[in-house]
Amino acid sequence: MDDAVSSRVPTDAEVANASSLIERITRAYSAKMVGQDRLRTSLLVAIIAGGHVLLESVPGLAKTTAASTLADTVRAKFKRIQCTPDLLPSDITGNQIYDAATSEFRTVLGPVHANFVLLDEINRSSAKTQSAMLEAMQEHQTTIGGEVHRLPKPFLVIATQNPIEQEGTYELPEAQMDRFLLKEIVDYPSPNEELAILDRIDSGVLDADNHVASEVTIADVLALQEVASRIYVDPAVRQYIVQLVYVTRQSADYIGEELARFVGTGASPRASIAFLQAARALALLNGRNYVTPDDVRNLRYVVLRHRVLMNFEADAEGVRSEQIIDAVFGAVPTP
Known part of the structure:
Protein backbone atom coordinates (compact mmCIF):
# COMPACT_ATOMS: atom_id res chain seq x y z
CA MET A 1 0.00 0.00 0.00
CA ASP A 2 1.57 3.33 -1.04
CA ASP A 3 1.56 6.45 1.14
CA ALA A 4 -1.23 8.18 -0.80
CA VAL A 5 -3.56 5.22 -0.31
CA SER A 6 -2.60 4.59 3.31
CA SER A 7 -3.30 8.22 4.21
CA ARG A 8 -6.96 7.76 3.18
CA VAL A 9 -7.58 4.44 4.92
CA PRO A 10 -9.60 4.89 8.14
CA THR A 11 -7.52 4.92 11.28
CA ASP A 12 -8.10 2.51 14.16
CA ALA A 13 -9.78 5.34 16.06
CA GLU A 14 -12.17 6.02 13.18
CA VAL A 15 -13.04 2.33 12.88
CA ALA A 16 -13.59 2.09 16.64
CA ASN A 17 -15.91 5.11 16.55
CA ALA A 18 -17.79 3.60 13.59
CA SER A 19 -18.11 0.28 15.43
CA SER A 20 -19.58 2.11 18.43
CA LEU A 21 -22.19 3.79 16.20
CA ILE A 22 -23.05 0.48 14.52
CA GLU A 23 -23.40 -1.21 17.91
CA ARG A 24 -25.83 1.49 19.04
CA ILE A 25 -27.88 1.13 15.85
CA THR A 26 -27.94 -2.66 16.21
CA ARG A 27 -28.92 -2.53 19.87
CA ALA A 28 -31.79 -0.09 19.26
CA TYR A 29 -32.98 -2.04 16.19
CA SER A 30 -32.89 -5.38 18.03
CA ALA A 31 -34.91 -3.94 20.92
CA LYS A 32 -37.93 -4.06 18.61
CA MET A 33 -37.04 -6.66 15.98
CA VAL A 34 -36.73 -10.37 16.77
CA GLY A 35 -34.20 -12.53 14.90
CA GLN A 36 -33.83 -11.94 11.13
CA ASP A 37 -30.06 -11.51 11.46
CA ARG A 38 -29.45 -11.73 7.72
CA LEU A 39 -32.06 -9.05 7.08
CA ARG A 40 -30.51 -6.76 9.68
CA THR A 41 -27.04 -7.22 8.16
CA SER A 42 -28.31 -6.54 4.64
CA LEU A 43 -30.10 -3.37 5.74
CA LEU A 44 -27.02 -2.13 7.59
CA VAL A 45 -24.76 -2.91 4.63
CA ALA A 46 -27.14 -1.07 2.32
CA ILE A 47 -27.40 2.05 4.46
CA ILE A 48 -23.62 2.22 5.00
CA ALA A 49 -22.89 1.55 1.32
CA GLY A 50 -25.58 4.00 0.19
CA GLY A 51 -27.48 1.39 -1.86
CA HIS A 52 -30.99 -0.02 -2.14
CA VAL A 53 -32.43 -3.38 -1.05
CA LEU A 54 -34.98 -5.71 -2.62
CA LEU A 55 -36.66 -8.00 -0.09
CA GLU A 56 -38.47 -11.13 -1.21
CA SER A 57 -40.72 -13.17 1.06
CA VAL A 58 -44.27 -14.19 1.76
CA PRO A 59 -46.39 -11.63 3.65
CA GLY A 60 -46.20 -11.23 7.41
CA LEU A 61 -42.45 -11.50 8.00
CA ALA A 62 -41.96 -7.98 9.41
CA LYS A 63 -40.35 -6.38 6.36
CA THR A 64 -42.26 -3.14 6.92
CA THR A 65 -41.51 -3.23 10.64
CA ALA A 66 -37.80 -3.76 9.92
CA ALA A 67 -37.64 -0.80 7.53
CA SER A 68 -39.56 1.58 9.80
CA THR A 69 -37.59 0.46 12.87
CA LEU A 70 -34.24 1.10 11.17
CA ALA A 71 -35.44 4.56 10.09
CA ASP A 72 -36.64 5.26 13.63
CA THR A 73 -33.29 4.07 15.00
CA VAL A 74 -31.36 6.74 13.07
CA ARG A 75 -34.11 9.41 13.31
CA ALA A 76 -34.67 9.37 9.57
CA LYS A 77 -37.77 10.40 7.64
CA PHE A 78 -39.66 7.27 6.63
CA LYS A 79 -42.39 6.85 4.00
CA ARG A 80 -44.28 3.74 2.95
CA ILE A 81 -45.82 3.42 -0.52
CA GLN A 82 -48.29 0.61 -1.12
CA CYS A 83 -47.85 -0.34 -4.77
CA THR A 84 -51.02 -1.16 -6.71
CA PRO A 85 -51.79 -1.42 -10.44
CA ASP A 86 -53.47 2.02 -10.46
CA LEU A 87 -50.55 3.78 -8.74
CA LEU A 88 -49.30 6.67 -10.90
CA PRO A 89 -45.71 7.93 -11.21
CA SER A 90 -46.80 11.28 -9.77
CA ASP A 91 -48.11 9.45 -6.69
CA ILE A 92 -44.47 8.61 -5.97
CA THR A 93 -42.43 11.56 -7.22
CA GLY A 94 -44.92 14.41 -6.73
CA ASN A 95 -46.84 16.80 -8.94
CA GLN A 96 -47.58 20.41 -9.77
CA ILE A 97 -50.88 21.73 -8.44
CA TYR A 98 -52.62 24.91 -9.52
CA ASP A 99 -53.14 27.31 -6.61
CA ALA A 100 -56.20 29.45 -7.33
CA ALA A 101 -55.30 31.91 -4.57
CA THR A 102 -52.02 32.88 -6.25
CA SER A 103 -52.92 31.90 -9.83
CA GLU A 104 -49.69 29.91 -9.95
CA PHE A 105 -48.62 26.28 -10.02
CA ARG A 106 -46.85 24.99 -6.92
CA THR A 107 -44.88 21.78 -6.56
CA VAL A 108 -46.00 19.17 -4.06
CA LEU A 109 -43.23 16.64 -3.44
CA GLY A 110 -44.21 12.98 -3.32
CA PRO A 111 -43.39 10.39 -0.63
CA VAL A 112 -40.17 9.38 -2.38
CA HIS A 113 -38.65 12.54 -0.90
CA ALA A 114 -37.69 10.83 2.35
CA ASN A 115 -34.57 9.19 3.76
CA PHE A 116 -36.06 5.68 3.86
CA VAL A 117 -38.73 4.75 1.32
CA LEU A 118 -40.52 1.39 1.51
CA LEU A 119 -42.07 0.28 -1.78
CA ASP A 120 -44.40 -2.45 -0.58
CA GLU A 121 -45.10 -5.12 -3.23
CA ILE A 122 -43.26 -3.20 -5.92
CA ASN A 123 -44.19 -5.78 -8.56
CA ARG A 124 -47.87 -4.84 -8.20
CA SER A 125 -47.21 -1.40 -9.76
CA SER A 126 -47.21 -0.95 -13.53
CA ALA A 127 -44.04 -0.77 -15.59
CA LYS A 128 -44.56 2.97 -16.07
CA THR A 129 -44.76 3.54 -12.33
CA GLN A 130 -41.77 1.29 -11.66
CA SER A 131 -39.74 3.31 -14.16
CA ALA A 132 -40.52 6.48 -12.19
CA MET A 133 -38.25 5.11 -9.47
CA LEU A 134 -35.24 4.68 -11.78
CA GLU A 135 -34.22 8.33 -11.70
CA ALA A 136 -34.72 8.51 -7.95
CA MET A 137 -32.72 5.35 -7.25
CA GLN A 138 -29.87 6.07 -9.65
CA GLU A 139 -29.58 9.86 -9.70
CA HIS A 140 -31.03 10.61 -6.24
CA GLN A 141 -33.34 13.20 -7.74
CA THR A 142 -36.78 13.62 -9.27
CA THR A 143 -37.93 15.85 -12.11
CA ILE A 144 -41.34 17.49 -11.68
CA GLY A 145 -42.57 19.89 -14.36
CA GLY A 146 -39.06 20.20 -15.75
CA GLU A 147 -37.64 21.18 -12.35
CA VAL A 148 -35.09 18.95 -10.64
CA HIS A 149 -35.53 18.19 -6.95
CA ARG A 150 -32.69 16.55 -5.06
CA LEU A 151 -33.51 13.75 -2.62
CA PRO A 152 -32.34 13.92 1.00
CA LYS A 153 -29.18 12.22 2.24
CA PRO A 154 -29.02 9.41 3.06
CA PHE A 155 -31.56 7.95 0.64
CA LEU A 156 -32.47 4.27 0.81
CA VAL A 157 -35.18 2.41 -1.10
CA ILE A 158 -36.40 -0.84 0.44
CA ALA A 159 -38.70 -2.67 -1.97
CA THR A 160 -40.61 -5.86 -1.24
CA GLN A 161 -42.16 -8.48 -3.47
CA ASN A 162 -44.15 -11.66 -2.86
CA PRO A 163 -42.72 -14.64 -4.79
CA ILE A 164 -45.77 -16.90 -4.50
CA GLU A 165 -48.60 -14.60 -5.60
CA GLN A 166 -48.15 -13.58 -9.23
CA GLU A 167 -51.70 -12.68 -10.29
CA GLY A 168 -51.97 -8.97 -11.04
CA THR A 169 -48.22 -8.37 -10.84
CA TYR A 170 -45.65 -6.93 -13.23
CA GLU A 171 -42.24 -8.58 -13.25
CA LEU A 172 -39.41 -6.15 -12.55
CA PRO A 173 -37.29 -5.52 -15.67
CA GLU A 174 -33.56 -6.25 -15.58
CA ALA A 175 -32.69 -2.53 -15.56
CA GLN A 176 -34.79 -2.00 -12.44
CA MET A 177 -33.41 -5.09 -10.67
CA ASP A 178 -29.85 -3.98 -11.35
CA ARG A 179 -30.43 -0.74 -9.41
CA PHE A 180 -30.78 -2.69 -6.17
CA LEU A 181 -27.46 -3.12 -4.40
CA LEU A 182 -28.71 -6.28 -2.65
CA LYS A 183 -31.54 -8.77 -2.84
CA GLU A 184 -32.34 -10.55 0.41
CA ILE A 185 -34.65 -13.53 0.89
CA VAL A 186 -36.51 -13.23 4.20
CA ASP A 187 -37.23 -16.56 5.89
CA TYR A 188 -39.78 -17.60 8.52
CA PRO A 189 -38.74 -17.10 12.15
CA SER A 190 -37.89 -20.09 14.31
CA PRO A 191 -40.49 -21.27 16.89
CA ASN A 192 -38.52 -19.59 19.70
CA GLU A 193 -38.33 -16.34 17.75
CA GLU A 194 -42.05 -16.50 17.04
CA LEU A 195 -42.73 -16.92 20.77
CA ALA A 196 -40.57 -13.85 21.44
CA ILE A 197 -42.63 -11.91 18.87
CA LEU A 198 -45.83 -12.77 20.75
CA ASP A 199 -44.22 -11.64 24.02
CA ARG A 200 -43.20 -8.31 22.49
CA ILE A 201 -46.71 -7.76 21.14
CA ASP A 202 -48.13 -8.28 24.64
CA SER A 203 -45.55 -5.94 26.14
CA GLY A 204 -46.39 -3.16 23.67
CA VAL A 205 -42.90 -3.03 22.17
CA LEU A 206 -44.28 -3.40 18.64
CA ASP A 207 -46.90 -0.67 18.98
CA ALA A 208 -46.64 1.91 16.20
CA ASP A 209 -46.29 4.80 18.66
CA ASN A 210 -43.56 3.04 20.65
CA HIS A 211 -40.36 4.56 19.27
CA VAL A 212 -36.95 2.97 19.83
CA ALA A 213 -34.49 4.72 22.12
CA SER A 214 -31.46 5.78 20.11
CA GLU A 215 -28.95 8.60 20.10
CA VAL A 216 -27.82 7.95 16.51
CA THR A 217 -28.63 10.65 13.96
CA ILE A 218 -28.64 11.14 10.20
CA ALA A 219 -25.28 12.91 10.54
CA ASP A 220 -23.86 9.74 12.13
CA VAL A 221 -25.10 7.67 9.18
CA LEU A 222 -23.43 10.04 6.71
CA ALA A 223 -20.23 9.77 8.77
CA LEU A 224 -20.40 5.97 8.53
CA GLN A 225 -20.82 6.21 4.76
CA GLU A 226 -17.78 8.47 4.50
CA VAL A 227 -15.60 6.13 6.58
CA ALA A 228 -16.77 3.10 4.58
CA SER A 229 -15.85 4.79 1.29
CA ARG A 230 -12.21 4.81 2.46
Whole structure:
Protein backbone atom coordinates (compact mmCIF):
# COMPACT_ATOMS: atom_id res chain seq x y z
CA MET A 1 0.00 0.00 0.00
CA ASP A 2 1.57 3.33 -1.04
CA ASP A 3 1.56 6.45 1.14
CA ALA A 4 -1.23 8.18 -0.80
CA VAL A 5 -3.56 5.22 -0.31
CA SER A 6 -2.60 4.59 3.31
CA SER A 7 -3.30 8.22 4.21
CA ARG A 8 -6.96 7.76 3.18
CA VAL A 9 -7.58 4.44 4.92
CA PRO A 10 -9.60 4.89 8.14
CA THR A 11 -7.52 4.92 11.28
CA ASP A 12 -8.10 2.51 14.16
CA ALA A 13 -9.78 5.34 16.06
CA GLU A 14 -12.17 6.02 13.18
CA VAL A 15 -13.04 2.33 12.88
CA ALA A 16 -13.59 2.09 16.64
CA ASN A 17 -15.91 5.11 16.55
CA ALA A 18 -17.79 3.60 13.59
CA SER A 19 -18.11 0.28 15.43
CA SER A 20 -19.58 2.11 18.43
CA LEU A 21 -22.19 3.79 16.20
CA ILE A 22 -23.05 0.48 14.52
CA GLU A 23 -23.40 -1.21 17.91
CA ARG A 24 -25.83 1.49 19.04
CA ILE A 25 -27.88 1.13 15.85
CA THR A 26 -27.94 -2.66 16.21
CA ARG A 27 -28.92 -2.53 19.87
CA ALA A 28 -31.79 -0.09 19.26
CA TYR A 29 -32.98 -2.04 16.19
CA SER A 30 -32.89 -5.38 18.03
CA ALA A 31 -34.91 -3.94 20.92
CA LYS A 32 -37.93 -4.06 18.61
CA MET A 33 -37.04 -6.66 15.98
CA VAL A 34 -36.73 -10.37 16.77
CA GLY A 35 -34.20 -12.53 14.90
CA GLN A 36 -33.83 -11.94 11.13
CA ASP A 37 -30.06 -11.51 11.46
CA ARG A 38 -29.45 -11.73 7.72
CA LEU A 39 -32.06 -9.05 7.08
CA ARG A 40 -30.51 -6.76 9.68
CA THR A 41 -27.04 -7.22 8.16
CA SER A 42 -28.31 -6.54 4.64
CA LEU A 43 -30.10 -3.37 5.74
CA LEU A 44 -27.02 -2.13 7.59
CA VAL A 45 -24.76 -2.91 4.63
CA ALA A 46 -27.14 -1.07 2.32
CA ILE A 47 -27.40 2.05 4.46
CA ILE A 48 -23.62 2.22 5.00
CA ALA A 49 -22.89 1.55 1.32
CA GLY A 50 -25.58 4.00 0.19
CA GLY A 51 -27.48 1.39 -1.86
CA HIS A 52 -30.99 -0.02 -2.14
CA VAL A 53 -32.43 -3.38 -1.05
CA LEU A 54 -34.98 -5.71 -2.62
CA LEU A 55 -36.66 -8.00 -0.09
CA GLU A 56 -38.47 -11.13 -1.21
CA SER A 57 -40.72 -13.17 1.06
CA VAL A 58 -44.27 -14.19 1.76
CA PRO A 59 -46.39 -11.63 3.65
CA GLY A 60 -46.20 -11.23 7.41
CA LEU A 61 -42.45 -11.50 8.00
CA ALA A 62 -41.96 -7.98 9.41
CA LYS A 63 -40.35 -6.38 6.36
CA THR A 64 -42.26 -3.14 6.92
CA THR A 65 -41.51 -3.23 10.64
CA ALA A 66 -37.80 -3.76 9.92
CA ALA A 67 -37.64 -0.80 7.53
CA SER A 68 -39.56 1.58 9.80
CA THR A 69 -37.59 0.46 12.87
CA LEU A 70 -34.24 1.10 11.17
CA ALA A 71 -35.44 4.56 10.09
CA ASP A 72 -36.64 5.26 13.63
CA THR A 73 -33.29 4.07 15.00
CA VAL A 74 -31.36 6.74 13.07
CA ARG A 75 -34.11 9.41 13.31
CA ALA A 76 -34.67 9.37 9.57
CA LYS A 77 -37.77 10.40 7.64
CA PHE A 78 -39.66 7.27 6.63
CA LYS A 79 -42.39 6.85 4.00
CA ARG A 80 -44.28 3.74 2.95
CA ILE A 81 -45.82 3.42 -0.52
CA GLN A 82 -48.29 0.61 -1.12
CA CYS A 83 -47.85 -0.34 -4.77
CA THR A 84 -51.02 -1.16 -6.71
CA PRO A 85 -51.79 -1.42 -10.44
CA ASP A 86 -53.47 2.02 -10.46
CA LEU A 87 -50.55 3.78 -8.74
CA LEU A 88 -49.30 6.67 -10.90
CA PRO A 89 -45.71 7.93 -11.21
CA SER A 90 -46.80 11.28 -9.77
CA ASP A 91 -48.11 9.45 -6.69
CA ILE A 92 -44.47 8.61 -5.97
CA THR A 93 -42.43 11.56 -7.22
CA GLY A 94 -44.92 14.41 -6.73
CA ASN A 95 -46.84 16.80 -8.94
CA GLN A 96 -47.58 20.41 -9.77
CA ILE A 97 -50.88 21.73 -8.44
CA TYR A 98 -52.62 24.91 -9.52
CA ASP A 99 -53.14 27.31 -6.61
CA ALA A 100 -56.20 29.45 -7.33
CA ALA A 101 -55.30 31.91 -4.57
CA THR A 102 -52.02 32.88 -6.25
CA SER A 103 -52.92 31.90 -9.83
CA GLU A 104 -49.69 29.91 -9.95
CA PHE A 105 -48.62 26.28 -10.02
CA ARG A 106 -46.85 24.99 -6.92
CA THR A 107 -44.88 21.78 -6.56
CA VAL A 108 -46.00 19.17 -4.06
CA LEU A 109 -43.23 16.64 -3.44
CA GLY A 110 -44.21 12.98 -3.32
CA PRO A 111 -43.39 10.39 -0.63
CA VAL A 112 -40.17 9.38 -2.38
CA HIS A 113 -38.65 12.54 -0.90
CA ALA A 114 -37.69 10.83 2.35
CA ASN A 115 -34.57 9.19 3.76
CA PHE A 116 -36.06 5.68 3.86
CA VAL A 117 -38.73 4.75 1.32
CA LEU A 118 -40.52 1.39 1.51
CA LEU A 119 -42.07 0.28 -1.78
CA ASP A 120 -44.40 -2.45 -0.58
CA GLU A 121 -45.10 -5.12 -3.23
CA ILE A 122 -43.26 -3.20 -5.92
CA ASN A 123 -44.19 -5.78 -8.56
CA ARG A 124 -47.87 -4.84 -8.20
CA SER A 125 -47.21 -1.40 -9.76
CA SER A 126 -47.21 -0.95 -13.53
CA ALA A 127 -44.04 -0.77 -15.59
CA LYS A 128 -44.56 2.97 -16.07
CA THR A 129 -44.76 3.54 -12.33
CA GLN A 130 -41.77 1.29 -11.66
CA SER A 131 -39.74 3.31 -14.16
CA ALA A 132 -40.52 6.48 -12.19
CA MET A 133 -38.25 5.11 -9.47
CA LEU A 134 -35.24 4.68 -11.78
CA GLU A 135 -34.22 8.33 -11.70
CA ALA A 136 -34.72 8.51 -7.95
CA MET A 137 -32.72 5.35 -7.25
CA GLN A 138 -29.87 6.07 -9.65
CA GLU A 139 -29.58 9.86 -9.70
CA HIS A 140 -31.03 10.61 -6.24
CA GLN A 141 -33.34 13.20 -7.74
CA THR A 142 -36.78 13.62 -9.27
CA THR A 143 -37.93 15.85 -12.11
CA ILE A 144 -41.34 17.49 -11.68
CA GLY A 145 -42.57 19.89 -14.36
CA GLY A 146 -39.06 20.20 -15.75
CA GLU A 147 -37.64 21.18 -12.35
CA VAL A 148 -35.09 18.95 -10.64
CA HIS A 149 -35.53 18.19 -6.95
CA ARG A 150 -32.69 16.55 -5.06
CA LEU A 151 -33.51 13.75 -2.62
CA PRO A 152 -32.34 13.92 1.00
CA LYS A 153 -29.18 12.22 2.24
CA PRO A 154 -29.02 9.41 3.06
CA PHE A 155 -31.56 7.95 0.64
CA LEU A 156 -32.47 4.27 0.81
CA VAL A 157 -35.18 2.41 -1.10
CA ILE A 158 -36.40 -0.84 0.44
CA ALA A 159 -38.70 -2.67 -1.97
CA THR A 160 -40.61 -5.86 -1.24
CA GLN A 161 -42.16 -8.48 -3.47
CA ASN A 162 -44.15 -11.66 -2.86
CA PRO A 163 -42.72 -14.64 -4.79
CA ILE A 164 -45.77 -16.90 -4.50
CA GLU A 165 -48.60 -14.60 -5.60
CA GLN A 166 -48.15 -13.58 -9.23
CA GLU A 167 -51.70 -12.68 -10.29
CA GLY A 168 -51.97 -8.97 -11.04
CA THR A 169 -48.22 -8.37 -10.84
CA TYR A 170 -45.65 -6.93 -13.23
CA GLU A 171 -42.24 -8.58 -13.25
CA LEU A 172 -39.41 -6.15 -12.55
CA PRO A 173 -37.29 -5.52 -15.67
CA GLU A 174 -33.56 -6.25 -15.58
CA ALA A 175 -32.69 -2.53 -15.56
CA GLN A 176 -34.79 -2.00 -12.44
CA MET A 177 -33.41 -5.09 -10.67
CA ASP A 178 -29.85 -3.98 -11.35
CA ARG A 179 -30.43 -0.74 -9.41
CA PHE A 180 -30.78 -2.69 -6.17
CA LEU A 181 -27.46 -3.12 -4.40
CA LEU A 182 -28.71 -6.28 -2.65
CA LYS A 183 -31.54 -8.77 -2.84
CA GLU A 184 -32.34 -10.55 0.41
CA ILE A 185 -34.65 -13.53 0.89
CA VAL A 186 -36.51 -13.23 4.20
CA ASP A 187 -37.23 -16.56 5.89
CA TYR A 188 -39.78 -17.60 8.52
CA PRO A 189 -38.74 -17.10 12.15
CA SER A 190 -37.89 -20.09 14.31
CA PRO A 191 -40.49 -21.27 16.89
CA ASN A 192 -38.52 -19.59 19.70
CA GLU A 193 -38.33 -16.34 17.75
CA GLU A 194 -42.05 -16.50 17.04
CA LEU A 195 -42.73 -16.92 20.77
CA ALA A 196 -40.57 -13.85 21.44
CA ILE A 197 -42.63 -11.91 18.87
CA LEU A 198 -45.83 -12.77 20.75
CA ASP A 199 -44.22 -11.64 24.02
CA ARG A 200 -43.20 -8.31 22.49
CA ILE A 201 -46.71 -7.76 21.14
CA ASP A 202 -48.13 -8.28 24.64
CA SER A 203 -45.55 -5.94 26.14
CA GLY A 204 -46.39 -3.16 23.67
CA VAL A 205 -42.90 -3.03 22.17
CA LEU A 206 -44.28 -3.40 18.64
CA ASP A 207 -46.90 -0.67 18.98
CA ALA A 208 -46.64 1.91 16.20
CA ASP A 209 -46.29 4.80 18.66
CA ASN A 210 -43.56 3.04 20.65
CA HIS A 211 -40.36 4.56 19.27
CA VAL A 212 -36.95 2.97 19.83
CA ALA A 213 -34.49 4.72 22.12
CA SER A 214 -31.46 5.78 20.11
CA GLU A 215 -28.95 8.60 20.10
CA VAL A 216 -27.82 7.95 16.51
CA THR A 217 -28.63 10.65 13.96
CA ILE A 218 -28.64 11.14 10.20
CA ALA A 219 -25.28 12.91 10.54
CA ASP A 220 -23.86 9.74 12.13
CA VAL A 221 -25.10 7.67 9.18
CA LEU A 222 -23.43 10.04 6.71
CA ALA A 223 -20.23 9.77 8.77
CA LEU A 224 -20.40 5.97 8.53
CA GLN A 225 -20.82 6.21 4.76
CA GLU A 226 -17.78 8.47 4.50
CA VAL A 227 -15.60 6.13 6.58
CA ALA A 228 -16.77 3.10 4.58
CA SER A 229 -15.85 4.79 1.29
CA ARG A 230 -12.21 4.81 2.46
CA ILE A 231 -11.98 1.14 3.49
CA TYR A 232 -8.94 -0.39 1.78
CA VAL A 233 -9.51 -2.90 -0.99
CA ASP A 234 -6.35 -4.68 -2.12
CA PRO A 235 -5.74 -4.98 -5.90
CA ALA A 236 -5.88 -8.77 -5.54
CA VAL A 237 -9.39 -8.53 -4.04
CA ARG A 238 -10.47 -6.13 -6.79
CA GLN A 239 -9.22 -8.62 -9.39
CA TYR A 240 -11.08 -11.37 -7.57
CA ILE A 241 -14.33 -9.40 -7.78
CA VAL A 242 -13.90 -8.64 -11.48
CA GLN A 243 -13.03 -12.25 -12.30
CA LEU A 244 -16.09 -13.55 -10.43
CA VAL A 245 -18.43 -11.25 -12.33
CA TYR A 246 -16.70 -12.07 -15.63
CA VAL A 247 -17.23 -15.80 -15.06
CA THR A 248 -20.99 -15.27 -14.72
CA ARG A 249 -20.93 -14.00 -18.34
CA GLN A 250 -18.68 -16.79 -19.65
CA SER A 251 -20.06 -19.52 -17.44
CA ALA A 252 -19.74 -22.38 -19.96
CA ASP A 253 -15.96 -22.03 -20.00
CA TYR A 254 -15.65 -22.25 -16.20
CA ILE A 255 -18.54 -24.17 -14.60
CA GLY A 256 -19.31 -26.58 -17.42
CA GLU A 257 -22.08 -26.84 -19.99
CA GLU A 258 -24.35 -28.85 -17.68
CA LEU A 259 -24.88 -25.91 -15.32
CA ALA A 260 -24.16 -23.09 -17.78
CA ARG A 261 -27.12 -24.06 -19.95
CA PHE A 262 -29.44 -22.76 -17.22
CA VAL A 263 -27.94 -19.24 -17.25
CA GLY A 264 -29.84 -16.68 -19.28
CA THR A 265 -27.73 -13.56 -18.65
CA GLY A 266 -24.64 -12.92 -16.56
CA ALA A 267 -24.04 -9.97 -14.24
CA SER A 268 -23.28 -6.46 -15.47
CA PRO A 269 -20.45 -4.21 -14.22
CA ARG A 270 -22.91 -2.94 -11.59
CA ALA A 271 -22.30 -6.28 -9.85
CA SER A 272 -18.58 -5.47 -9.50
CA ILE A 273 -19.45 -2.02 -8.15
CA ALA A 274 -21.96 -3.56 -5.75
CA PHE A 275 -19.38 -6.06 -4.47
CA LEU A 276 -16.89 -3.23 -3.90
CA GLN A 277 -19.35 -1.01 -2.03
CA ALA A 278 -21.03 -3.76 -0.04
CA ALA A 279 -17.74 -5.46 0.91
CA ARG A 280 -16.44 -2.17 2.30
CA ALA A 281 -19.60 -1.77 4.36
CA LEU A 282 -19.39 -5.37 5.62
CA ALA A 283 -15.73 -4.91 6.56
CA LEU A 284 -16.69 -1.86 8.62
CA LEU A 285 -19.51 -3.83 10.25
CA ASN A 286 -16.87 -6.37 11.26
CA GLY A 287 -14.59 -3.67 12.70
CA ARG A 288 -11.93 -3.72 9.97
CA ASN A 289 -10.45 -1.02 7.74
CA TYR A 290 -9.74 -3.47 4.92
CA VAL A 291 -11.75 -5.92 2.81
CA THR A 292 -11.01 -9.64 2.76
CA PRO A 293 -12.03 -12.25 0.15
CA ASP A 294 -14.40 -13.68 2.78
CA ASP A 295 -16.32 -10.40 2.76
CA VAL A 296 -16.90 -10.87 -0.96
CA ARG A 297 -17.83 -14.54 -0.53
CA ASN A 298 -20.30 -13.75 2.28
CA LEU A 299 -22.08 -11.30 -0.01
CA ARG A 300 -22.28 -13.61 -3.02
CA TYR A 301 -25.99 -14.39 -2.86
CA VAL A 302 -27.33 -10.94 -1.99
CA VAL A 303 -25.24 -9.27 -4.71
CA LEU A 304 -25.66 -11.81 -7.52
CA ARG A 305 -28.99 -13.64 -7.08
CA HIS A 306 -30.90 -10.87 -8.89
CA ARG A 307 -28.18 -10.26 -11.47
CA VAL A 308 -27.44 -13.80 -12.65
CA LEU A 309 -30.68 -14.36 -14.55
CA MET A 310 -31.93 -17.90 -15.11
CA ASN A 311 -33.73 -19.09 -18.23
CA PHE A 312 -37.00 -21.00 -18.68
CA GLU A 313 -35.18 -24.33 -18.59
CA ALA A 314 -33.88 -23.52 -15.13
CA ASP A 315 -37.41 -22.70 -13.95
CA ALA A 316 -38.70 -25.97 -15.38
CA GLU A 317 -36.03 -28.05 -13.64
CA GLY A 318 -35.99 -26.12 -10.38
CA VAL A 319 -32.40 -24.85 -10.71
CA ARG A 320 -31.84 -21.71 -8.62
CA SER A 321 -29.37 -18.91 -9.22
CA GLU A 322 -27.66 -19.72 -5.90
CA GLN A 323 -26.44 -23.02 -7.40
CA ILE A 324 -24.82 -21.15 -10.28
CA ILE A 325 -23.30 -18.61 -7.91
CA ASP A 326 -21.74 -21.35 -5.78
CA ALA A 327 -20.29 -22.96 -8.91
CA VAL A 328 -18.84 -19.62 -10.04
CA PHE A 329 -17.16 -19.05 -6.68
CA GLY A 330 -15.84 -22.61 -6.78
CA ALA A 331 -14.31 -21.98 -10.21
CA VAL A 332 -12.42 -18.79 -9.31
CA PRO A 333 -9.34 -19.21 -7.06
CA THR A 334 -9.52 -17.24 -3.81
CA PRO A 335 -6.58 -14.80 -3.44
